[in-house]
Amino acid sequence: GHGAFGAVFDVTLKGKDAQRCALKICFNAGRERRFGIEREIEVLAEVSRRRPAPKTAPAGGLVELETFFAYRDASAVAMRLADTTLSDLAKGLRGVAMRFSEPVALFYAIGTLEAVDALHSADFLHADVKPDNLCLTYGEPDDVGTGKPVDAIAAAGYRVTLIDYSLAVDLRAYENPDQRFVSGADSPAQVPEYCWPPALKDASWRREIDLYAA
Numbered sequence: 001g002h003g004a005f006g007a008v009f010d011v012t013l014k015g016k017d018a019q020r021c022a023l024k025i026c027f028n029a030g031r032e033r034r035f036g037i038e039r040e041i042e043v044l045a046e047v048s049r050r051r052p053a054p055k056t057a058p059a060g061g062l063v064e065l066e067t068f069f070a071y072r073d074a075s076a077v078a079m080r081l082a083d084t085t086l087s088d089l090a091k092g093l094r095g096v097a098m099r100f101s102e103p104v105a106l107f108y109a110i111g112t113l114e115a116v117d118a119l120h121s122a123d124f125l126h127a128d129v130k131p132d133n134l135c136l137t138y139g140e141p142d143d144v145g146t147g148k149p150v151d152a153i154a155a156a157g158y159r160v161t162l163i164d165y166s167l168a169v170d171l172r173a174y175e176n177p178d179q180r181f182v183s184g185a186d187s188p189a190q191v192p193e194y195c196w197p198p199a200l201k202d203a204s205w206r207r208e209i210d211l212y213a214a
Contacts, residue, residue: 013066013078021066025076036166037075041068043124043165050122059150060111060160062118082135082161089136103149108136110150111160112214119162120207125169126162127187129213130194135161171206180204 011023026037044065054061064080086108093099100108112134119126126133139157167189169181182204183189189209190200196212199205 010081011078019066020081021078022081023076023078025069026074037077038070039168040165041065041077043168043170046170047119047122047124051118057151057154058111058114058118059107059154059158060114060116060118060162062115062165063161063163079163080137080161083138084136085132086134086136086160087131090131107150107153107158108134108160109214111154112162113211115160115162116210116214119165119168120210123171124165125171125181125207126165126210127167127169127189128164129162129210130191133162133164135163137161178206180206181209183209 007025009023009025011021013019013021024037040063044063047062066078066080068078069076090100112129115134116126116129137157137159139153139159141156143156144152171177171179182202183195183199189195189205192200194213196203196205196208199209
């Protein structure tokens, strides 16, 4: 696939496990494009430092990195491979005149909110939450146990992963603890389908820009 800052490939890392990964890479990257990937690494490292690991398997979360490569004219990051994106799954269902069932939609909604909370609890804003940036991993139906439905499904390996932190905002980088932001006309935070409506009229925003999109 392709995004604003690079291309993503399905690869197998060499080694005894021969693990398949998603490799996001920028060849001949200019400063802005290469900064996008390196910014993602920085954000994930800082979130990991600031936020304790969850005690139970969450329905949603952030990318699990495998390795990172950097060269003079390129940079790349390998991450756990997902099965699809929410965008591609929704398009596939529309193609056969189907919709998400209510329990499935609820699980994906909870997973998305948990993933957003993983950033917010570490004082980061994502600023580009949309179906293309929500990856889905399918678990094993036979492994779904008893207990609370969401917890049992998550424990079986089903998961929503929020990706692409190249535009993430670190709230701790500002002296004003209540700092708010205004999007430019061409900002991803201004995409009408997912944008908090007041922001389209130049209103300032913080967490609501992510929560509305989720």
